[in-house]
Amino acid sequence: MPISKQNLISKATIFNQAIYENKQLLASLSRRKSAFLCHSHKDEALVKGMLVLFQEAGVDLYIDWNDHTMPDAPNAETARKIQEKIRRCDLFLFLATANSKASRWCPWEIGYADSSKKGIYIIPTSDGSDTYGNEYLELYAKIDEGSDNTKRGLAVFEAGKSNGQWLSSSTL
Secondary structure, eight states, rough: OOOEEHHHHHHHOOOOHHHHHHHHHHHHHHEEEEEEEOOOOGGGGHHHHHHHHHTTTTEEEOOOOOGGSSOSOHHHHHOOOOOOHHSSSSEEEEEHHHHHHHOHHHHHHHHHHHHHTOOEEEEEEEOSSSSSSOOGGSSSEEEEEEEOOOOEEEEEOOTTOOOOOOOOOTOO
């Protein structure tokens, strides 16, 4: 089932920028998995919720608006830096929302990651009335909310499969 935007916003309330930056530094010294999060900047609250969820799973997310080396206004240097970050990260995640599907950058980033043979995961979302993460995005594995008799949380599902594995750095 797609991740509820409300659940992400709820998780975002416990996001702490200083802790995030400290964990990014520690991650660069250790060998935790890293993932480039493709998203719309209009979904900042949802992204903060994703940061919390993935930190809990042992995966560090790269978020471009937290990168102080990025130019203030998008340009060719921005594109080169994004390409470099996609290459350096272990995984590529696409946070599928109405905003990211309408973005000019997100389809370009997905295309670049696909041509780089990155592990690509779609993160479908739902706002209660609509679900995002369909069409050609179904070609890729996805990360969804899952549940069984004893647990509820994020799970990884291979493309076209209904059974998944609980999200952890070892399942990606």
